[in-house]
Amino acid sequence: MAKLDTSEIEHRLMQKWAQEGTYQFEAGRPREETFSIDTPPPTVSGSLHVGHVFSYTQTDLMARYARMQGKNVFYPMGWDDNGLPTERRVQNKLRIRCEPHLPYDPAFTPDPDPKRKDVTPVSRRNFIELCHAVTEEDEQAFEDLWTRLGLSVDWDQTYTTIDDRCRRLSQLAFLQLADKGEVYSSHAPSMWDIDFRTAVAQAELEDREVKGVQHRLRFGIEGSDSDPEGTLTVMTTRPELLPACVAVIVHPEDDRYASFIGRQAITPIFGTSVPVMSHPLADPEKGTGAVMVCTFGDTTDVTWWQELGLETRVILGRDGRLLPIAWGETGWASTNVARAQAGYDAIAGKTSKQAKVTIVELLRDSANAVDGSDRAPLEGEPVETIQQVKFFEKGERPLEIIPTRQWFIRLLDKKEQLVEQGRKINWRPEFMRSRYEHWVEGLKLDWCVSRQRYFGVPVPVWYPLDANAEPMLDQPIFADQATLPVDPMSEPPAGLESHQRDQPGGFTADPDVFDTWATSSLTPQIATGWPDNPDKHASTYPLDMRPQAHEIIRTWAFYTIARAYMIDGQIPWENAVISGWVLDPDRKKMSKSKGNVVTPIGLLEQYGSDAVRYWAAKARLGMDTAYDESVFRVGRRLVTKLYNAGKLVIGRLEAVDLAYDQVDSAQITNELDRSFLAGLDAVIVRATDLMANYETAAALETIESWFWSHFTDNYLELSKNRAYAGDPSALATWALSLSAVLRLFAPTLPFICEEIWGWYFAGSVSDDGAKPAGNSIHRCAWPTSEELQTATENASPDVFEIAVETIGQIRRLKSERAISIREEIPAMEVAADKAILGQLSAVIDDVVNAGAINSVKLTPSSEPASAGTLLEVSFP
RNA sequence: GCUCGAGUAGCUCAGUUGGCUAGAGCGCUGCCCUUACAAGGCAGAUGUCGGGGGUUCGAGUCCCUCCUCGAGCACCA
Numbered sequence: 001m002a003k004l005d006t007s008e009i010e011h012r013l014m015q016k017w018a019q020e021g022t023y024q025f026e027a028g029r030p031r032e033e034t035f036s037i038d039t040p041p042p043t044v045s046g047s048l049h050v051g052h053v054f055s056y057t058q059t060d061l062m063a064r065y066a067r068m069q070g071k072n073v074f075y076p077m078g079w080d081d082n083g084l085p086t087e088r089r090v091q092n093k094l095r096i097r098c099e100p101h102l103p104y105d106p107a108f109t110p111d112p113d114p115k116r117k118d119v120t121p122v123s124r125r126n127f128i129e130l131c132h133a134v135t136e137e138d139e140q141a142f143e144d145l146w147t148r149l150g151l152s153v154d155w156d157q158t159y160t161t162i163d164d165r166c167r168r169l170s171q172l173a174f175l176q177l178a179d180k181g182e183v184y185s186s187h188a189p190s191m192w193d194i195d196f197r198t199a200v201a202q203a204e205l206e207d208r209e210v211k212g213v214q215h216r217l218r219f220g221i222e223g224s225d226s227d228p229e230g231t232l233t234v235m236t237t238r239p240e241l242l243p244a245c246v247a248v249i250v251h252p253e254d255d256r257y258a259s260f261i262g263r264q265a266i267t268p269i270f271g272t273s274v275p276v277m278s279h280p281l282a283d284p285e286k287g288t289g290a291v292m293v294c295t296f297g298d299t300t301d302v303t304w305w306q307e308l309g310l311e312t313r314v315i316l317g318r319d320g321r322l323l324p325i326a327w328g329e330t331g332w333a334s335t336n337v338a339r340a341q342a343g344y345d346a347i348a349g350k351t352s353k354q355a356k357v358t359i360v361e362l363l364r365d366s367a368n369a370v371d372g373s374d375r376a377p378l379e380g381e382p383v384e385t386i387q388q389v390k391f392f393e394k395g396e397r398p399l400e401i402i403p404t405r406q407w408f409i410r411l412l413d414k415k416e417q418l419v420e421q422g423r424k425i426n427w428r429p430e431f432m433r434s435r436y437e438h439w440v441e442g443l444k445l446d447w448c449v450s451r452q453r454y455f456g457v458p459v460p461v462w463y464p465l466d467a468n469a470e471p472m473l474d475q476p477i478f479a480d481q482a483t484l485p486v487d488p489m490s491e492p493p494a495g496l497e498s499h500q501r502d503q504p505g506g507f508t509a510d511p512d513v514f515d516t517w518a519t520s521s522l523t524p525q526i527a528t529g530w531p532d533n534p535d536k537h538a539s540t541y542p543l544d545m546r547p548q549a550h551e552i553i554r555t556w557a558f559y560t561i562a563r564a565y566m567i568d569g570q571i572p573w574e575n576a577v578i579s580g581w582v583l584d585p586d587r588k589k590m591s592k593s594k595g596n597v598v599t600p601i602g603l604l605e606q607y608g609s610d611a612v613r614y615w616a617a618k619a620r621l622g623m624d625t626a627y628d629e630s631v632f633r634v635g636r637r638l639v640t641k642l643y644n645a646g647k648l649v650i651g652r653l654e655a656v657d658l659a660y661d662q663v664d665s666a667q668i669t670n671e672l673d674r675s676f677l678a679g680l681d682a683v684i685v686r687a688t689d690l691m692a693n694y695e696t697a698a699a700l701e702t703i704e705s706w707f708w709s710h711f712t713d714n715y716l717e718l719s720k721n722r723a724y725a726g727d728p729s730a731l732a733t734w735a736l737s738l739s740a741v742l743r744l745f746a747p748t749l750p751f752i753c754e755e756i757w758g759w760y761f762a763g764s765v766s767d768d769g770a771k772p773a774g775n776s777i778h779r780c781a782w783p784t785s786e787e788l789q790t791a792t793e794n795a796s797p798d799v800f801e802i803a804v805e806t807i808g809q810i811r812r813l814k815s816e817r818a819i820s821i822r823e824e825i826p827a828m829e830v831a832a833d834k835a836i837l838g839q840l841s842a843v844i845d846d847v848v849n850a851g852a853i854n855s856v857k858l859t860p861s862s863e864p865a866s867a868g869t870l871l872e873v874s875f876p
Numbered sequence: 877g878c879u880c881g882a883g884u885a886g887c888u889c890a891g892u893u894g895g896c897u898a899g900a901g902c903g904c905u906g907c908c909c910u911u912a913c914a915a916g917g918c919a920g921a922u923g924u925c926g927g928g929g930g931u932u933c934g935a936g937u938c939c940c941u942c943c944u945c946g947a948g949c950a951c952c953a
Contacts, residue, residue, distance in 0.1 A: 207952090234953070235953050236953055237952095237953070238953090282953085283951090283953080286952085286953055287953040288953080289953090291953045292953080297953090298953090385952095388952055429881095431880060431881065434879070434880055435879095435947090435948060435949090438878095438880085439948080441949090442948095442949055442950070551947090553948090554948085554949095618889085619889095620889090620890090622881090623881090623889095624881095625889095626887095626888065626889095628887085630888075630901085630903085633915090634901060636915075637915070637916095640913070640916090641912090641913070643912085643913085644912040644913035645913080646912085647912050647913080649912085651912075698892095701890070701900080705900070705901095712913090713918090716912080717917095720911095720912095808919095811917095811918055811919070812918085812919060812920095814908085814918080814919090815906085815908080815918055816920095817907095818907050818908080819907090819908080820907095820908055820909090821908065821917080822908090822910045823908095823910095850910095852910090
């Protein structure tokens with residue numbers, strides 16, 4: 001019991017728990033005795049921030065509570081290391097870039113000098129090896145932080161989303177879906193990031209506001225050359241897509257354009273003949289009411305293109321630059337080939353942004369864009385506007401829609417069932433359910449799972465090559481499920497030889513990898529041992545709890561529910577527990593990109609792990625919380641108080657050589673003690689109820705406020721004299737109540753509670769049910785009413801409250817007179833109702849002792865005391 | 877535009893199914909070194925419960941409406 005040194009305690013206990021396997025999952029115990037958690041595998045992209053500390057602590061509270069309820073807690077940890085964030089981090093950190101066509105160089109070592117301007121191209125295999133090396137380093141740092149924070153994770157249950165088992169399960173789950181006809185590949189317009197050069201899924205899109213300029217483009221109408229009214233004007237923010245125009249759409253009931261429907265319009269400059277058609281999605285209120293459809297400017301274009309069977313004229317390449325296009329007899333048709341080609345050559349090879357500028361200049365300069373007329377193709381002045389544009393959530397330039405071949409998992413045919421699955425899950429807080437439902441109901445696309453990247457789980461597919469070495473994409477060769485994981489880029493499919501790779505009549509690999517979510521949506525299966533360890537799976541699945549943040553309801557939660565439904569028709573977990581965000585004092589979300597992040601390890605050093613956990617535990621589930629360091633200080637104060645209270649109580653118990661297993665609650669006969677314990681009992685009942693409902697913050701509030709106002713500030717003060725005098729009732733009460741207090745705080749403050757527990761309670765106690773057994777408080781039972789029953793029989797908390805009110809008034813009188821609490825007062829008078837005085841008289845000795853009162857007079861009064869009090873204390 | 881959440885003391889927040897005089901912590905003021913604790917203790921001050929209307933014996937809490945902030949989804953020519 002030296003001076004409190006939280007850092008020393010933390011390091012010592014971290015080691016003890018690891019050595020003793022305090023948090024180990026016990027294989028073989030039945031499902032109903034198990035509490036299993038589908039832990040979010042954090043993205044291993046460099047560093048954890050204070051938001052992680054916040055939400056993972058909230059999960060740990062539930063894990064620890066369940067463990068104290070006698071549950072066999074299954075609390076695994078995963079690292080999500082596959083995917084773009086890792087690739088990007090490795091690229092930046094090591095100054096390299098993956099160039100898949102390069103040969104493997106076993107001797108390559110990166111030069112991470114940050115001053116170096118250039119970037120070294122490396123082979124795919126080198127790149128993947130370096131990704132592994134970097135993530136291993138990061139994962140160790142993450143584990144160290146979690147351990148220091150006191151997460152009661154079973155470190156034997158870990159996985160990384162790129163490890164062999166995850167790659168195998170990810171591929172297996174995909175192949176099983178292929179067997180059921182739930183996956184397909186198609187060459188279709190897809191959301192495409194031109195920087196990462198990969199397709200992205202609907203769930204990874206986000207809208208951002210971008211300044212745009214609206215231009216009015218005048219199209220000619222075929223056969224109306226001489227008619228001054230024979231033009232049609234469209235409005236567009238993407239004039240550079242004019243060569244990709246395939247139709248003009250108007251609303252079927254728009255009278256202005258009724259006579260144009262069914263005729264052909266001629267695009268300015270390029271002289272392309274495109275049909276004028278009607279479709280209800282054209283909004284007469286917007287722009288001119290007439291829209292040009294391009295392949296592809298936005299998702300509505302895709303809809304029109306599909307529903308109206310329009311032509312395809314793609315001009316954007318995968319790098320976001322305009323493709324070279326030939327016009328004329330063998331190329332694209334135009335009423336004026338030379339002019340179309342000249343116009344296009346001016347924009348070919350440019351980015352969309354550059355081409356936009358050029359094409360507007362061309363249109364402006366063009367006096368007679370429409371053949372044989374003088375009508376200027378640009379009408380009026382451009383108008384600036386703010387538009388909502390779709391971005392990849394990790395991207396920096398707007399997404400384009402580019403036709404590519406991608407693999408999809410069918411979801412659109414399961415929307416109703418997936419909403420239904422969501423209704424079987426308890427969402428905490430409940431209102432988060434609506435986020436899930438809105439997302440499912442708003443789904444527009446199947447799940448695009450292929451990515452044109454490198455550090456991921458390979459799509460386990462090859463294609464046969466025909467005699468011309470062209471892949472037969474409609475005849476994919478799926479990998480044998482017994483040989484997973486497989487890398488089609490380095491292994492041949494069953495029945496073929498490596499030398500046939502990329503040869504006519506041979507095979508070629510699908511070069512893509514899966515979307516990270518395609519693997520992380522399987523964490524319930526990965527963690528619980530599906531399908532290799534059926535016993536473990538049966539004893540942990542479906543899991544009890546999925547903790548996660550609200551911004552990934554549409555990705556992780558949704559995909560996980562969908563995968564589980566397709567695998568076994570079940571919900572993956574009973575409870576979706578949604579944490580809030582940590583906001584900085586300006587109420588912006590704290591994130592690395594905003595540069596306002598505080599490093600967690602520094603906080604743990606400064607305030608102690610328990611104090612940081614206290615801050616996380618005080619926040620209500622699902623509520624965003626402002627980052628406020630004063631709460632850490634409050635937590636630290638609580639830790640210090642517990643330490644000191646523990647020192648006082650245990651110091652006394654040891655001074656009289658009273659071991660915990662000698663404590664006899666039948667000796668608790670003093671009314672103050674009994675009444676105090678009755679109040680503790682009420683706190684236990686309420687806290688237990690709240691914890692069972694995942695209301696950890698409210699439970700802590702209940703325990704904490706009682707601890708200060710009843711336990712330390714009043715009960716210990718009131719009973720101290722008796723305890724020092726060796727009164728068995730007081731000593732037994734001290735032992736029982738401190739034991740309960742430590743266990744109530746143990747989930748929130750695991751370090752200090754374990755430390756104090758070790759001074760006295762650990763190992764010295766019997767294993768008779770209510771009394772805790774074992775060497776660690778974290779394997780002990782959560783307090784119950786039963787363990788206090790002997791002492792609290794027929795006791796009411798009221799007597800203690802009356803004593804508290806009396807000592808409170810004594811202190812106030814002394815405070816008003818500016819005298820020390822120890823200063824002796826010769827006489828005191830208490831006026832109150834007879835019944836109150838009766839209760840008070842049973843405990844008055846403790847009150848006058850604690851208040852240093854020499855004599856007391858109890859005066860019955862028929863008048864009620866002053867408003868709000870039961871009694872009136874005065875010093876005559 | 878639709879949906880969800882939030883609005884309570886200077887700050888951060890709690891207020892169960894309507895019920896005594898609306899609470900806590902921080903901060904602030906004053907007092908007290910009391911044998912666990914000065915990294916402490918005790919005491920004190922502080923409110924148009926976002927605005928308006930309604931239901932009720934009674935509304936921070938229920939209903940209607942409006943305002944502000946945050947978020948999700950949709951639209952986005």
